[in-house]
Amino acid sequence: MPRPHRRLASTCIGTVTAGLLATGAALAAPEEQSAGSDIAMGAYLDYGPPGVARIPFLSHWLGGKEIRVGHTYLPGDQWSGIEGNVSFLEDWAEWRLARDDRMFVLNVPMQERNEARIPDYQVAQLIRAGAAGQYDRHFKKLAERLVALEVPDTVIVLGWEMNGTTYTHRCGPDPANWKAYWKRIVSTMRSVPGQDFKFDFTPNRGTDAIGWTKCYPGDDVVDIVGMDSYDQGPGRNFDEQISQPYGLQQHVDFAKAHGKETSYPEWGLFRNGDNPEYMRRMLKWIEQQKPLYHTITDYCPHGVWQCKQNPASTKVFREALTPQRPDPVIPTPVVPTPQIPTPVVPTPVVPTPQIPTPVVPTPVVPTPQIPTPVVPTPVVPTPQIPTPEVPTPVEPSPAVPSPVVPSPAVPVPSPVVPSPEVPVEPSPAVPSPVEPSPLVPAPEVSPVVPASPSPSPVVPKPEPSQPTTPPVNSKQWCVPINFGEWLSKLVGKQSVCVKIDWGQDTGFWPF
Incomplete structure (x- = not known):
């Protein structure tokens, strides 16, 4: 795409504007990166100091996303500009050196009067002159200038969009000499001590005037294969932009085949106005392909931040690149539980009354003296059995009969033996023998056999x-x-x- 013409008035206005913006509130450095943060992102905001001054504001607008790529162009109207004899390089060098992870991308024209619409035959002559080495000194001065500014690792986008019809440094009029000219420039700049440049071969998407692969100068002089891809033909939609000859897919495949990293130095809206679908698809494509860097062209009609005529695309761009920070964790306020001291209520010590235990005398219950019944042992008198007197036989004398005198009959009373009183548990009583009445003489008494004493309870009872x-x-x-x-x-x-x-x-x- 054509670069804006350098005008003194615009430069002054831009410088004043950048100064006013720079006096705004300080912006905090971003702390988080969104998904795919390893892809360096930037935007072309202006070629001079205003472009540098606007970077932190763009970062703030994107929610703190880090802008790692600073992108500008050298003026191609005179060789002095191509040699780097411009003051704004110092501003970019200062920005680049502020952080090690930043990248400075510089578009370098291959011919002066680069936008003068010179016809093809003159372009062919200029190409052949360059291939012959007539312009080597200009590129050596540029290399020395960049090394002196301590930006020897600058990415050089040399002769960009060489497959088109716009610039004097185009390839179509003489592709073979154009590739030879590219090699002389790279060799000249690499010959400067202290350099560490990377050279980015960046055609425009599509065939344009010539298939860009025909202009590829070789792997030894190319470090990055880039592509400028705006929302314009060829290709009616994004799918065709991918699949068309020399389109986005061929670009990726070509870089991979040559072992090179990819880039998208310029991309944005152009022919189709506010196109959020293109914006969404292009950002998704970049995220999938993981290029070394990409920079959107942010001025009208291409831009989304400085250009206010593309609000729908602006919304998509901002939402896609704003870091997705998790919602802040709002700590639940810990309401301390008031420590209400429990009042220590002393337990009243109630003295236990000393109630004397009444000494209840144990009643002495007299053991009843149950008298053992005294069973009188019956005194059994030994019967006095008179020994019978045996009369001595007397020799009979002559018996003189005497008159018989009858004796009166004396009744013999029967002795009454009293029955002894038997107690509750009587002992067996032995019957007392009855003494014979003394009133009756017993001249001849037969011995009385006393009754047998009662048997002991242990002895079987005899039958009486x-x-x-x-x-x-x-x-x-x-x-x-x-x-x-x-x-x-x-x-x-x-x-x-x-x-x-x-x-x-x-x-x-x-x-």
């Missing part, structure tokens, strides 16, 4: 023998003994028998 009822008029008298109901059951019925011999021979038999 039934007393034999003495016959009538017997000599044996039996008296039953009553031991009480309980004892009688134990020992059975007992009786005491006495035999009295009242035989006829005794003289007592009454019958």
Whole structure:
């Protein structure tokens, strides 16, 4: 694209404007980069000091995005300008040296009167002169000037858009000598001590006057393969701009085939007015291809920041390049919980009343003295059994019969034996024998066999023998003994028998 003509009035106005802008509020250096921040981005804002002064404001407008590329042009009207004999190079050099990651891109014309619309035959003559070495001294001075300004790593966009019809340094009139001329310029500038230039071969997109590959001077003298691509034909839409011959895709493929990095030194709106679709697609293409750098041409009708006639494209450009910072994290205010001291209420010490434990005397409950019933042991008198006296036989004397005197019948009373009182737990009582009445003489008393004593409870109870009822008029008298109901059951019925011999021979038999 044609560069704006250098005019003194515009330079003065631009300088004053830049000074006024520079006195504005200071802008903070950007801290974050958007996605694809490794791609150096810039914009052509002006060739002189105003272009330098506007860079921080563009950065601020883009939300702090760092503008890493400063782009300007040397005037091509005279050889003195091409030699770098212009004051604004000092301003750009100062900007470049402020940070190591910045890049200074300088478009350098290959011929004076570069925009004078010189016909092809004259262009061919100038090309041949350059290939013969007639202009080497001009480019040597430029190299020395840049090294002196301490910008020896400047990117030189030499003879840009050489495949078109606009500039005097175009390639079409004599491609072969044009390539030879390019090589002489590169060799001359590289011969200057201290240089580290990079040379960018940048045709215009599309065929234009000649296919740009026919002008490629060789890998040994080219460091970057660039392309200027505005929103204009050939190509009715962005897809055609990609696929057309010598279009965007061929540019990328060619650079890759030659092992070179790509660039887009100039791009922007032109023939189709405000075109946000082009702006969106071009920015996306740049992000995908990862060129070494790109710079939008920002003046009307191409621009989006200084030119206000493309608002829709401006919005797309700004949103795409503004760093996507995460929303600020607003810390949740920590409201301290008031530390209300808990009042220490002393626990009242209530004295425990000393209630004496009443000494309840243990009642002495007298153990009831249950008298052991004293069961009187019945005294069983030993029966006094009279020993019978056996009469000594007396030799009979002659018996003198004596009259028999009957003795009165004396009744013999039956002895009454009292029944002993048996206590609750009586011991077995032994019956007392009945003493014979002393009233009755017992001349011949048969011994009375006492009743058997009651057996011990351990000994089996003997069956009591039934007393034999003495016959009538017997000599044996039996008296039953009553031991009480309980004892009688134990020992059975007992009786005491006495035999009295009242035989006829005794003289007592009454019958």
